[in-house]
Amino acid sequence: MESKRKKQSQLREVWRRLKKxxxxxxxxxxxxxxxxxxxxAEQISPFHNAIRQSGEHRLQPPSADFIFGTDAFGRxxxxxxxxxxxxxxxxxxxxxxxxxxxxxxxxxxxxxxxxWGDEVIMRIMDTxxxxxxxxxxxxxxAALGANMTNLLIAITVASIPAFTRLVRASVLTVVEQxxxxxxxxxxxxxxxxxxxxxxxxxxxxxxxxTTASVSGMILAAAALSFIGMGVQPPQPEWGAMLSxxxxxxxxxxxxxxxxxxxxxxxxxxFNLIGDGLRDALDPRLKD
Amino acid sequence: MIKFxxxxxxxxxxxxxxxxxxxxxxxxxxxxxxxxxxxxxxAEQIAVDMLNEEMGFNDPFFTRFFAYVINVVTRFDFGxxxxxxxxVFDEILIRFPYTLRLATAAVVxxxxxxxxxxxxxxxxxxxLADLIPRAISMFLAAVxxxxxxxxxxxxxxxxxxWLPSSGVATWRHYILxxxxxxxxxxxGLMRMTRSTMLETIRQDYIRTARAxxxxxxxxxxxxxxxxALLPVVxxxxxxxxxxxxxxxxxxxxxxxxGLGTMMVxxxxxxxIPMVLAATIFIATxxxxxxxxxxxxxxxxxPRIRAKFLK
Numbered sequence: 001m002e003s004k005r006k007k008q009s010q011l012r013e014v015w016r017r018l019k020k021x022x023x024x025x026x027x028x029x030x031x032x033x034x035x036x037x038x039x040x041a042e043q044i045s046p047f048h049n050a051i052r053q054s055g056e057h058r059l060q061p062p063s064a065d066f067i068f069g070t071d072a073f074g075r076x077x078x079x080x081x082x083x084x085x086x087x088x089x090x091x092x093x094x095x096x097x098x099x100x101x102x103x104x105x106x107x108x109x110x111x112x113x114x115x116w117g118d119e120v121i122m123r124i125m126d127t128x129x130x131x132x133x134x135x136x137x138x139x140x141x142a143a144l145g146a147n148m149t150n151l152l153i154a155i156t157v158a159s160i161p162a163f164t165r166l167v168r169a170s171v172l173t174v175v176e177q178x179x180x181x182x183x184x185x186x187x188x189x190x191x192x193x194x195x196x197x198x199x200x201x202x203x204x205x206x207x208x209x210t211t212a213s214v215s216g217m218i219l220a221a222a223a224l225s226f227i228g229m230g231v232q233p234p235q236p237e238w239g240a241m242l243s244x245x246x247x248x249x250x251x252x253x254x255x256x257x258x259x260x261x262x263x264x265x266x267x268x269x270f271n272l273i274g275d276g277l278r279d280a281l282d283p284r285l286k287d
Numbered sequence: 288m289i290k291f292x293x294x295x296x297x298x299x300x301x302x303x304x305x306x307x308x309x310x311x312x313x314x315x316x317x318x319x320x321x322x323x324x325x326x327x328x329x330a331e332q333i334a335v336d337m338l339n340e341e342m343g344f345n346d347p348f349f350t351r352f353f354a355y356v357i358n359v360v361t362r363f364d365f366g367x368x369x370x371x372x373x374x375v376f377d378e379i380l381i382r383f384p385y386t387l388r389l390a391t392a393a394v395v396x397x398x399x400x401x402x403x404x405x406x407x408x409x410x411x412x413x414x415l416a417d418l419i420p421r422a423i424s425m426f427l428a429a430v431x432x433x434x435x436x437x438x439x440x441x442x443x444x445x446x447x448x449w450l451p452s453s454g455v456a457t458w459r460h461y462i463l464x465x466x467x468x469x470x471x472x473x474x475g476l477m478r479m480t481r482s483t484m485l486e487t488i489r490q491d492y493i494r495t496a497r498a499x500x501x502x503x504x505x506x507x508x509x510x511x512x513x514x515a516l517l518p519v520v521x522x523x524x525x526x527x528x529x530x531x532x533x534x535x536x537x538x539x540x541x542x543x544x545g546l547g548t549m550m551v552x553x554x555x556x557x558x559i560p561m562v563l564a565a566t567i568f569i570a571t572x573x574x575x576x577x578x579x580x581x582x583x584x585x586x587x588x589p590r591i592r593a594k595f596l597k
Contacts, residue, residue, distance in 0.1 A: 127305035130577070131570045132532025139310055142554040142562045143317045219431050226433045227539050227551050242434060246540075253441055260434040267429035 017280040024276020027269035034266055038085045049079040051234050061254050069254040071244065080236035081258050087148070087237045089266065092218040095155045100210050102156070103163025108194055110164065111171030122168070125161040133158040137220065141229045151230040155220050159213060166209050170202035204281040212274030215267035222263050238263050291585050291592045299578055304356070306570045311352055314563050324369045324557055365567070366560035370553075375564040378549065383568070385455055385545035389537065390530040392461060393468035398523060401473035402516070405480025410507055412485065421481075424474035432533055436467040436540035453542035464541045468533055472526045479522050480515065487515040517588060524580030528573035 018024055037044065054074035062069045068077035106125075110118040128136065140154035174180065175198060183193050222239030224230035231237035233244060238259040245255035322339035323330070339345050343354060358364040365376045408417040427435075443463060444452035451460050487493065488511050496506045535547035542548070546565055553561035585592045 123301075123305070127302055127309060130302055130528075130574050131306055131310070131566070132528050132573060134532040134535060135566050135569055138535065138550065138554065139313050139562060139566050142559070143314050145318075146554075215429060219429075222431050223433060223536050226431070227536060229551070229554065239431070239433075242431075242437070246437060249437060249441055250445055256434070256437055256441070260431070260438075263431050263434065264426070264429050267431075268425065271425065271428055 014277075014280045018276050021276040021279060023272050024280075027272030027276065030265055030269040031273065034085060034089065034262075034269075037082060038089055041082045041086055045076070045079040045082060047079075047083055049076050051075065051236075061252070068258045069252070071241075071255055072248055072252070077241075077255065077258055080241060081238070081262050084236040084238045084241055084259065085262060085266075087231060087235060088218055088221060088239070088263070091148075091152060091155070091221040091237075092214040092266075092270075094152055095159060095217045095221075096210055096214045098152070098156045099159035099163050099213070100206070103160040104167045104206070106160070107164040107167030107169075108171050108199070111168040112175055112190070112194055112198065118168075121164065125164045128158075128161045129165075134220065134223065137224060138229060141224065146229045146232060148231050148235070151221060151224060154224070155217055158220070159217065162213070163209070167202070167206060170205055171198055174198050174201045205278075208274055208278040208281065211277055212271055215270035215274075218263060218267050218270075288592065292582060295581055295585065296578065299574055302574055303571055306574070307356060307359070307567055308352065310563060310566045310570070311355060314559050315348060315351075317557070317559055319557065321369065321559070324559075325372070359567075365564035368553075368561050369558045370556050370561075375561045378561070379546065379564060379568055382544060382546045382549045385543055386531065386534045386538070386547060389461065389464055389468060389534050389543065389545065390527060392465045393472060393530050394523065394527050396465055396469040397472035397476055397526070400469065401476030402480050402519065404473075405477040405519075406484055406507070406512060406515075408477065409481045409484035409488065417481075420477060424477050427471050427474035430471065432467060432471060433536050433540050435470060436463070436537060439463045439467055440540070455543050460541075464537050464543060467540070468530055468537050472530060475526065476519065476522065480519050483515040483518050484511065487511045517584070520584065521580060524577045527576045531569050531573060 041047075052075065054070075057070045057074035058072060060070040060074075068081060071077055071080070106121050110121040131139075136158045137151075137154035140157060141150055144150040144153065171194075180193060180197060183197050188197075221230055221237070222242070225237050225239030226243045228243060231240050233240055241259040242256060245252070245259070248255055320335065320339070321342070321344045322335040322337075325338060326335055343351060346354070355366070358366075363376055364374065365379070367373065368375050368378065371378070404420050408420045411417050440452045440463065443450045450462050451457075452463065454460050488507070493506060493511055496510045497503075501510070531546075534545060535550060537543070538545045538547035539551060546569065550562060550565045552558075553565065581591070
C-alpha cells in the first residue's frame, strides 16, 4: 500500500513537471488530435472516399468541396491523409512496441546475466548496428517482398539493436545495487527481480527513447514507401502518397503539401514529447 | 601506438564477416529459383536445373556462404548479376563515385553549417542565436529527407529555375541533392556540438582560463572547442554512414545514377546478387570510415590508446 502511494506520487510529480513544459504539451495535443482523427476516420470521412476514383475531379487544388484538393485519380486527399494516418501512425506504434519488447528482453537478459550470453547478444547487435539501418530494412524488404507486414518486420529488426543497448545499459546501472542483492538473498526468482525491481528503476530512459523512436519509425516507413519498398498503392500511406504526388510536382504541388505536413507534424510531436519526458523524468539532465 | 593501430584494425575483420553473414542470411530467405530468374520463364526446366547445379545454388547454406566469402576476399568477386550476367562489382565501381561524392560533400557542408552554429548557440545560450537554430533543428529532425528534396526542387528548380532538378552532368546538379542530405545532418551536428560545448564551458579549467584573464575568444576557440569537438568527430563518422544509406532516398528523388538507385532497381528486378553486394559494400565503407575516425581519435586522445595497451 505504502509503495503504491509512493509510485503514484512519483508519476504525479513527473506529470506535474511535464505539464509545465509548453512545447511538450503542444506535441501531446497534436498527437491526441491526430489519434482521435485516425480513430474516428471512418466517421469523419468513410474509407471508400479514399479509394473512389473520379475522372471529372482530377488534380483539383484545395476548395470547399475538397479541402486538401484531389489527386491524379480524382481521390479526395483529405480522406487519404486521414486514412493514411491510420497506417502510418500504426506502423510507428507497432514497430516501436515490437522493437521495445524484443530489444528490451534481449537487453535485460544480457545485462542481468552477463557472461557469454551477454557477449553473443551484444556482438550480434554491434554487427547489426554497423549496417546503416535503412540498408538493413531494404535488404529485408528485398528478401521478403514489398508489403506492409514485411515493412513492419524490416523496421523492427533495424531498430532492435538500439533498444537492446539502451535497456542493457539501464539494467547494468541498477543490477549491482544492494537492493537487488537483498532480493536475491530472499530467494526471489530472476523473472520477478527483473520485472519488479530492475525495470521500474531503469524505466526512465527507456520511456524517453521509445517515445522519440516513434518519429524515427514513421520517417523510415515513409521513406521506404516513397521508394516503392513499403506500403503499396492504392493504400493511402503518407510516404506512398508522396511517391505518387512526385509525378505531378509541376501541375499539382498541393498533392505534396498535406501528406508531408502530416508526417512532419506527427514526427515533430513525438520528438517534443520525448524531450519533455526526458526533462520531466530527470530534471538534472536539463541544461 | 602500433599495437593500437593494428589491434583496432584487426577488430574490423569479425565485424565485416558478421555483416556479410547477416546480409547473406537475410537475402538467402528470398523465395524463388535463381536459375529460373536468370533464364526467364520460357526456359526449359532441365536447363534451369542444370544452371542451378552448375552455379552451386543447390549447395547447402554454409557451403554457399563460405564460397561467397572466399570469392570476395581472394578475387573481389561479389557474384554475377541475374539480369546482366556481368560481375556485380564492376557495376558497383561505376556507380559508387556518384554516391561517394554526394555523401562526402554533404558531410563537409553539414560540418561547416552545424558545428559553428552549435558553438554559437551554446555560447549565447537562451538568446535568439540559440533559440532560432534550435527551433530549426527540431523541425529538420522531423522532415522526411525526400520531402525536403521535393520542396527544394519545387522552389529552386521549378519555380525559380535557378538549378537543375535531376541528373549529375555538372557540379550545379549536385547543389540540391547535397543540400537535401546535408541539412538534417547539420541539424544533428548542431545539437551535438551545442550540448558538448555547454558541458565543456562549465568545467573548472575554463573558469581558470577566464580567471587568469584570457580573452573570451581564446577561451572558447582554443580551450573549450578543442575538447568539445572530440565527441563531435565520432558523430561525424557515424553520420557519413547514415548519409551513404540516406543516399538511396536522395538519389531516387534527384534521379542520380549512384549506388542507391542501382539498389532500388536491383530489388525491383529481384537481382539478389546485386542487392547483396551493394549492401555489403556500403556497410564495409561505413566500417572503414568509423575505423579511420577511431584511429584519428587514438592519435588525438591518449585515453583511447591506453585501452588497447593493457
